[in-house]
Amino acid sequence: MIQPVAVIGAGPFGLSTAAHLRARGIPVRIFGEPMVSWRAHMPAGMLLKSTPAASNIDAPQRGHNLVDYCDAAGIPRLVTDEDIIPVETFVAYGEWFKQKLVPELEQVRVVSVDRRGTAGFDLKLDSGEQFAARAVVVATGLSGLAQLPPELAAAVPDGPTPTGPVSHSSQHHDLSRFAGRDLIVVGAGQSSLETAALAAEAGANVRVVARGKGAVDFGAPPWEQPRLRPESPFGRAWSLYAISYYPHPYRYLPPQARHFLVRRILGPLGAWWLRDRFEDKVDKREVRRIASAEVRDGSPVLRVETLGGRTRELAADHIMAATGYRVDIAAMDFLGHALRARLAVSRGTPKLGAGYVSSVPGLYFTGLPAAASYGPVMRFVCGTEFASPRLARHLAAAHG
Known part of the structure; x- marks a missing residue:
C-alpha cells in the first residue's frame, strides 16, 4: 500500500499544497481546522491589508480564485486595488476552496511526528490513530508562533492571556x-493599528505605543503609486516585484541578509484606507524603547523611554502586544525531539532547499516558516502561487 503524504495545517498554504498534490494523483491526508487563524485569531470586522490580486489561494486549475468565489457566492466581485476584503469574506473563500479541492480534510490535530527508520514518518493524531506517511508538509501558519517582547513577557511569567493584564x-x-476600558496596544504594524482602530470603534480608550520616531505610518493609496515602476501584488517597486516573482535565488543570500530582508521588506506599515479611522481617534505614543512592564494591583504599567530620553510610566486596564510572530522550530512541539534535533536551522527557522524540503528528506515547510529561505512573499497568501506547485513537483519527483 502506498503511504500518503501528510499535510499539517489547513490555512491557505496547507489547502493550496494539498490541492496541488491531489492534482498530481498523490494520496494526501490533510489535518487541521480550516482557516482557523483567520477565523479565530483575527479581530471581528477586520479588513485585509492585501489587495484582491494578492489574496488568491493558488490552485492547480482555473476557477478557484477570489473572483470565482465571489461569483459563486453571488457577492460583488473584489477585483481592483481599491476593493477591500473583509476577513469574513476571506474565511468563506477558504472554506469554499476546501470544499471544491480538498474535501477530505480531517479536522483533527497531529500530536506527534517522528522519523520512521531510514524513510518515512510515523504520525499520531489526537483521535488516537497512528499511521505512516512517506512525506510530511508542515503548513501550520501562525499557530504557536505569537511573539511577546521580553519586556512584556517579564510582567506575566505564566504567559499572556486574553483575560489577564x-x-x-x-x-x-x-x-x-x-x-x-483603557487599552494600550504595542506595535506599529497593520495588526497593531487596525486592532487599535477597531477597539476604539468598540468604545475603548486606546493608546498605541510604537518604537521610533515616525514609526506609525500609512501606505499610499493606489492612485498615488508610482506608475513607472513594475507592478506587484504589494505595490509598485522593483524590490517588491523581485520578491514576488523571483524568490528562487533568495536562499543563496548570506543568512544575515536573508533575515534582515524578511524583517524590513513589507515591514510595519498601516494600510492606506486605515488612516482616517485611526487618526484623531487613537492616541499615538512613539517612544525610544519600552524599558519594562509590571503589574500593580492587577493592572499593567508600561515604563517607556521617550524620544527625548526621559522615562515615563503609562498605566492601563490592559496591554495588548500586536508584535507579530516569530518562527521557532522549538515551538513546533508536535515534531519529535529527535526529528527537531536533526533539522538544520538558522535563527530558529528551518533551512530549506529546492522544493521547500528541509535537511530531513521528506520533511517540507511552507508558508511563514519558509520566509527565511524564500523571502517575505512567504508571509502572504499570494506566496502560494510560487510555493505550492514547486513543493508538489519536488515531492512527486522525490517520493513518487
Whole structure:
C-alpha cells in the first residue's frame, strides 16, 4: 500500500499544497481546522491589508480564485486595488476552496511526528490513530508562533492571556470586551493599528505605543503609486516585484541578509484606507524603547523611554502586544525531539532547499516558516502561487 503524504495545517498554504498534490494523483491526508487563524485569531470586522490580486489561494486549475468565489457566492466581485476584503469574506473563500479541492480534510490535530527508520514518518493524531506517511508538509501558519517582547513577557511569567493584564493580539476575536476600558496596544504594524482602530470603534480608550520616531505610518493609496515602476501584488517597486516573482535565488543570500530582508521588506506599515479611522481617534505614543512592564494591583504599567530620553510610566486596564510572530522550530512541539534535533536551522527557522524540503528528506515547510529561505512573499497568501506547485513537483519527483 502506498503511504500518503501528510499535510499539517489547513490555512491557505496547507489547502493550496494539498490541492496541488491531489492534482498530481498523490494520496494526501490533510489535518487541521480550516482557516482557523483567520477565523479565530483575527479581530471581528477586520479588513485585509492585501489587495484582491494578492489574496488568491493558488490552485492547480482555473476557477478557484477570489473572483470565482465571489461569483459563486453571488457577492460583488473584489477585483481592483481599491476593493477591500473583509476577513469574513476571506474565511468563506477558504472554506469554499476546501470544499471544491480538498474535501477530505480531517479536522483533527497531529500530536506527534517522528522519523520512521531510514524513510518515512510515523504520525499520531489526537483521535488516537497512528499511521505512516512517506512525506510530511508542515503548513501550520501562525499557530504557536505569537511573539511577546521580553519586556512584556517579564510582567506575566505564566504567559499572556486574553483575560489577564497582558495579552497578544492573536488571542482576541471580539474587541467589544474593551468598551469603556483603557487599552494600550504595542506595535506599529497593520495588526497593531487596525486592532487599535477597531477597539476604539468598540468604545475603548486606546493608546498605541510604537518604537521610533515616525514609526506609525500609512501606505499610499493606489492612485498615488508610482506608475513607472513594475507592478506587484504589494505595490509598485522593483524590490517588491523581485520578491514576488523571483524568490528562487533568495536562499543563496548570506543568512544575515536573508533575515534582515524578511524583517524590513513589507515591514510595519498601516494600510492606506486605515488612516482616517485611526487618526484623531487613537492616541499615538512613539517612544525610544519600552524599558519594562509590571503589574500593580492587577493592572499593567508600561515604563517607556521617550524620544527625548526621559522615562515615563503609562498605566492601563490592559496591554495588548500586536508584535507579530516569530518562527521557532522549538515551538513546533508536535515534531519529535529527535526529528527537531536533526533539522538544520538558522535563527530558529528551518533551512530549506529546492522544493521547500528541509535537511530531513521528506520533511517540507511552507508558508511563514519558509520566509527565511524564500523571502517575505512567504508571509502572504499570494506566496502560494510560487510555493505550492514547486513543493508538489519536488515531492512527486522525490517520493513518487
